Amino acid sequence: MDISEYKKLLSEIIKLKSISTDSQYKDDVLKTAEWIKQTLVGYGFEAQTITEGKMNPYVVASYKVSDDAETVLIYGHYDVQPASKEDGWSSDPFELTERKGKLIARGAIDNKGQFMVHLYTIGKLIKQGKLKYNVKFLIEGNEETGNTEIGDFIAKNLDLLAADYVMVSDGETTADRPTIDVGFRGNVSLTVTYRTAKNNLHSGIYGGAAPSAPMELAKLITKIYNDKNQVSYQSFYNGVAEVTQEELENNKSIPFDMSSFTNQTGIRQLKTEEGIDFFTQTGLRPMITVSGIQSGYTGEGYSNIVPGTAFAKINIRLVANQDPEKVIQDFTKFVEDNTPEYVDWDIESESPCKAIKMDTSSAKFQEVKELAEKAYGDKVLFKYVGGSIPVINDFKEKMGQETISVSMAGEDCNMHGIDENFSIDLLEKGLKFSELFFSK
Numbered sequence: 193m194d195i196s197e198y199k200k201l202l203s204e205i206i207k208l209k210s211i212s213t214d215s216q217y218k219d220d221v222l223k224t225a226e227w228i229k230q231t232l233v234g235y236g237f238e239a240q241t242i243t244e245g246k247m248n249p250y251v252v253a254s255y256k257v258s259d260d261a262e263t264v265l266i267y268g269h270y271d272v273q274p275a276s277k278e279d280g281w282s283s284d285p286f287e288l289t290e291r292k293g294k295l296i297a298r299g300a301i302d303n304k305g306q307f308m309v310h311l312y313t314i315g316k317l318i319k320q321g322k323l324k325y326n327v328k329f330l331i332e333g334n335e336e337t338g339n340t341e342i343g344d345f346i347a348k349n350l351d352l353l354a355a356d357y358v359m360v361s362d363g364e365t366t367a368d369r370p371t372i373d374v375g376f377r378g379n380v381s382l383t384v385t386y387r388t389a390k391n392n393l394h395s396g397i398y399g400g401a402a403p404s405a406p407m408e409l410a411k412l413i414t415k416i417y418n419d420k421n422q423v424s425y426q427s428f429y430n431g432v433a434e435v436t437q438e439e440l441e442n443n444k445s446i447p448f449d450m451s452s453f454t455n456q457t458g459i460r461q462l463k464t465e466e467g468i469d470f471f472t473q474t475g476l477r478p479m480i481t482v483s484g485i486q487s488g489y490t491g492e493g494y495s496n497i498v499p500g501t502a503f504a505k506i507n508i509r510l511v512a513n514q515d516p517e518k519v520i521q522d523f524t525k526f527v528e529d530n531t532p533e534y535v536d537w538d539i540e541s542e543s544p545c546k547a548i549k550m551d552t553s554s555a556k557f558q559e560v561k562e563l564a565e566k567a568y569g570d571k572v573l574f575k576y577v578g579g580s581i582p583v584i585n586d587f588k589e590k591m592g593q594e595t596i597s598v599s600m601a602g603e604d605c606n607m608h609g610i611d612e613n614f615s616i617d618l619l620e621k622g623l624k625f626s627e628l629f630f631s632k
Contacts, residue, residue: 248333268307378510389500475576516544
């Protein structure tokens with residue numbers, strides 16, 4: 193397959209450093225939105241950039257084949273994570289580099305490389321007069337900052353975005369087989385702060401008598417899980433959907449090799465619940481983890497103090513039927529019950545989102561499955577994803593539309609890491625699937 197034109201386009205958009213987490217790249221963010229708009233206009237789309245609220249511009253575009261054709265809305269995001277050669281990249285992260293069968297660059301798969309598969313394919317089909325669907329694009333620039341306004345944007349623009357189906361490609365395949373994501377865990381982020389004194393105290397004068405904020409916080413953290421790798425307070429599991437036998441069998445059929453997993457991640461032992469495989473644990477069971485702790489002095493040398501303040505960042509992943517607000521309430525009660533009277537504490541939370549499962553029984557879902565198997569030459573894997581794509585909830589709640597989520601990147605793509613990459617073999621299969629799906 194000749195992918196030279198695709199690589200040329202991808203190289204152009206990669207050069208634009210659309211890092212949404214750093215305001216110094218604002219000009220590149222704006223240039224990226226304009227580049228996408230103009231590229232779509234060049235293919236014959238009606239396209240516009242829309243700026244609402246505090247978010248970077250949304251690119252919204254549409255191409256109409258006929259009144260009788262169904263409409264597919266494609267979602268993607270053009271913003272990327274920060275990257276620099278000094279981080280350990282083997283080449284400039286904003287210059288598309290081909291090496292050992294991979295295209296390497298920041299954004300190569302998250303998400304420029306993946307939404308560009310569909311954009312490029314659809315553009316080619318328009319030129320050939322072979323496009324089957326009316327097509328719309330919604331490409332945003334704040335996914336990496338946890339866009340809190342996109343739900344409102346969708347709700348305000350229902351007519352503009354109206355479609356029969358929504359398609360997203362923003363994840364990883366498993367074992368290089370065609371992979372359709374059929375569920376996503378929800379997410380709650382919390383900050384727990386402990387205060388044991390007005391300020392840090394001299395350890396020579398107060399040490400041994402004054403309570404230490406980080407030590408008290410550590411005691412709380414050790415109580416979150418029991419020795420069965422389950423959250424210790426039972427209310428956490430209230431309403432959690434039972435994993436069905438079909439789901440268990442599906443997940444156990446997904447290839448998983450501990451040796452390869454260890455080589456890839458450095459993890460030597462899994463901490464799953466008893467009898468639960470990796471994919472069921474990460475896709476269909478809820479969890480709590482500490483994603484960061486900060487207290488006292490951590491600079492060069494030593495500061496002989498008893499820290500008076502400590503905080504921990506807590507990440508909770510939810511599954512179907514869990515209410516994020518109830519989960520926050522129950523965790524708050526856990527903290528209250530396990531914090532000594534001499535410790536002042538508070539909890540802050542932000543942007544919770546619910547878990548979601550897709551309806552795999554629809555005719556369109558089965559069509560996508562068959563086309564993916566034809567393109568990849570292998571049986572499709574259904575994957576319950578441990579992470580979250582909150583906008584999928586917005587499409588469901590605001591538009592009433594299920595999302596078809598077809599991942600294209602490889603498991604070793606290093607999403608958010610150094611040498612982020614798109615396997616050329618998987619790219620070619622992704623392009624073939626996209627062409628099969630969108631062509632007459």
